[in-house]
Each structure stands twice: as structure tokens, then as C-alpha cells.
Amino acid sequence: MSESIINQPHNETAILLENISIRYRLPSESIRTFKEYMIRKVQGRIKHNSFLALNKINLEIKQGEIFGILGRNGAGKSTLLKVISKVLIPTEGRVLTRGYLSPLLQLGAGFHTELTGIENIFLNGTLLGRSQNEIKEKLDEIIAFAEIGNFIEAPLRTYSSGMQARLGFAVASAWQPDILILDEVLAVGDLAFQEKCFERMAVFRNSGATVLMVSHSIDRLRSMCQRAMWLEHGEIQKIGAADDVCDTYSAALQN
């Protein structure tokens, strides 16, 4: 399908970030009511402090690359993933992604406890942007992968939390993505199921999907990624080969 791509920066670019900044405006005193807002507006007493969650991020990830993001809590890792998965529109800068993007960040988004497993598969699948026909095609596979068994016709409130998480993963990972976004909180279900999850992700990787992963575990990133980035206070500290970045980051953690 590459002939359909015109006027794009590079054909092999999967993710492109140009000068991305995210600025949250925090009202100096939090104004939570309309009445208060109107009074202060009239008095001219609305001040905003801005907070830069991301500051001029430039990043290009090629198709098929496995890229890791390191950083402490609050460094801006999740914000960056939100920008790439279209949840946050950047305050400044440009973001481009090419292909079907599967964010395995929030599994089971929008699950409803009164609906049955099958109904929730359709609800969750359409929330992820799939059509009903696409879901129908994958339905048996999703049910089998989630290991829900006869419960699939029962309301979700009768499910254990493990079953809900398995169903969420099964739906979110049912379609081969071009870009896979992984947050480390992907410890779903018991060990055997986790094994299945990793297997499936390996299949995606091997078939050429671009993988973007966030982890606190330096060792996991080092073993899986080719390139990595260290993010601190919304700014890139270092970007390069995974080994180098991991070394620098762990050295910084020691201090």
C-alpha cells in the first residue's frame, strides 16, 4: 500500500515527533465552579501557572524498530505515549504515526459490568476503532485466547478481576498492529497467561511491527530494545543505542 503515501517525511518512519510540547495550564487557585469562574473573570483575577509536561521533544522511530523509554515517575513517559496514541493533542509541535496503532495501555477500557462477555467484546472492540464485522471475524479467537469458557454469556460483574484483565488483553491484542505501544503494567493474569501474552507480542514483533515500550526495569529494556531514550522533567536526557542509554540511566540512578 506504500503507493498511497504521498508527501510524507520518510516512507519508513513509523512515529515522528517534531518539537512536541505539552503545557498544562494549572489555575493558580483551583476554580471548580462556574459561579466562581464568572466572579473571578469579572474581577480579572484568573491567573494560570503553566506546567511543561513535555518540552520540545524530537523523535523519529523507524518501522520495525523496538524502542524503549526510560525515566522516573513523572518524567513525562505516559504523557508521551498519550501524544502518540492521539489521546492528547500537543500544545505545540507535530506528531505523525503511520499504520494501525494498538495501545496496550488501558485494557478493558469502557467495560460495562451489566453486559455479558460477548457484548463487552463488541463494546471494547468498537471503542478501539474496529468495525463490528472485524470483531465478528475474531470473536472465537478472542474468546479462546481469554480462556473465559462458559462465562462468556454471563454478565461481566460475575467475572474475577483476572478474567476481566484477560478479556481486555485478548480484545486489545486481537489485531496485528503496525505500532504496538506497551506500558510495563502488562502483568496480566497468572504466569501461564503472561507467557501467552509475551508470545503474542513476540509474534507481532517478528512480523515487523514497531514497538514502543515503557519500563522501569532497565534489564528488560536492555534485552529487548535496539534503541532507547531517557526522559527527565519532560526533556530528553539521552537518546541512542539501548545499551548506552541504560548505562547512563542506571549510573544516574546510583547518584
Place this chain on the structure above:
Amino acid sequence: MKNSAMIYDSAKRKHPAIEEFLALIRYRDLIYQLVRRDIVARYKRSVLGIAWTMLNPLGTMLIMVVVFSQVFQTAKNYPAYVLSGVIVWTMFSQSTSMAMSSMVWGSQLFHQIYVPRTSFVVSTILASMVNFVLSFIPLGLIFLITGVPLRPSALLLPVFMVFLFSFSLGVALLLSTLAVFFPDIADFYPVLLTAWMYLSPIIMPLDFYRKILNGLLLYINPFYYIINLFRILVLDGFVPHLQTWGATAFVSFGVLIIGWVFFCSKADKFAYHV
């Protein structure tokens, strides 16, 4: 690369109102699922189930008839008049209130995954339209009992429903945008609704309002154009002048366009708002 035609480029976005409309068409299956969820979830755990949709307006009508039939003795076909007003008002007031709370639910989701921002409001209004159609059953029943004939003009109801949908959606979009930034709008809206209801010819006869300021109170009330068209079609039983159609179309599409553009211009900020 099977999906490589799917490109998201924040530098090449169209006008937010157009972008949102195209996204909603792509996510049409989601709208269907959300409407279905609203209807199924609402009735699954209640004994009388979907019957409540019909019993609620009937109950309200009965109370109004008992309370007011002595006061408005002159009003012709009062039960049918009240019920026709009540079902349209119920659709409007309930759908707009629920759309607001659906945004509260949805805003959690807006922080997690991308979905067209209007999906929850649109699906809530659509689910209410389904309930509105169901409330034709008690209305027909009262027509039958009180001997009000149903004339062919009622066949034009689908056109009316497009207007009712547009008007409710427009108001709901305006309200939900405000409610994201100011949650107290949700507390204030029921008060506004009560005032609005008494200012509209729902319970009290039309003549009562015509006497106030030469009918000015009616003409500045957008809801009057909605309810007026509905009563002409089902109660009076004639096809109104083009002028009446035009006024209703102007009001309902106008409110929809204002609401849509306002919502979409603020939608990028929803995920920023913590």
C-alpha cells in the same frame, strides 16, 4: 503493511468540527454499541424493564390531569395535550441531562484511549430517541381512550424527530462542554430545566402563554417551535405552513451547529483538564 494507509498527522488536521464529523462516521459501529449498551444496561436489572419508558410519562400525565383539569376546564383534549407535551419534554430534558453525565463517565476514557469526543453525547441522545418512539404507545392509548383521532399528518413525524434530535444534541453538546470545565453546571441544570418547563407550553394550555406579552414569551423560547410542530402533527392533525417548518428547522439546526462547533473547538482540551 496492511494498514499503512492509516496516517495520523497532527499538522494536517482539518477544521475540528469537520474532523470530528468524519471521525464519528468512521466510528459508527461504536455509536451503535453505545446506544445498545445504554438501552440494555438501563433495563436489565429492573423488573418491569422497558415498560418504565411508557409508564413514566403516563404517570406524570395522570397527575397533571387530576391536578389541573379543574383549573383548565376550557382546554380541549387536555389529557392528550399534556401527554404529548410531557413525552417530548421528557425526551429533551432527560437526554440532555444524561448526556452531561455520560461525559463525566467518558472523560475518564478520554484520558486513556482515543475515541471521537462526541460519541458519548450522540449515543445518549440516540438512545433517548428510541425511548421517545416507545412513548408513542401510551400516547396512542390515550388518543384511543379520549377519542382524539389520529390523522395522516402524523406520518410526517420522522421529519419532526430529526428536528427534536438536532435540537437536543445541540443543547447537550453546549452543556457537556461547560460541564467538563465546570462540574457545578450539572447541579444548576435541573433548576434551569424546571424554569424552562413552566415557561414552555407543556402542562398549561397554549392560550395561557399567548396572553403574556402578546405571545413574546413563546416566540423567544426555542423549545416552543419544537413542541408546537409536534402538537400540530399529532393533535391538531394538519400539515403546517412552510413558515412553521422553516422556523423549527432554523431553531433546531441552528442550535445543533452552535453546539457542535463550540464542543469541537474545546474538545482538544478535554484530556488536558485534570
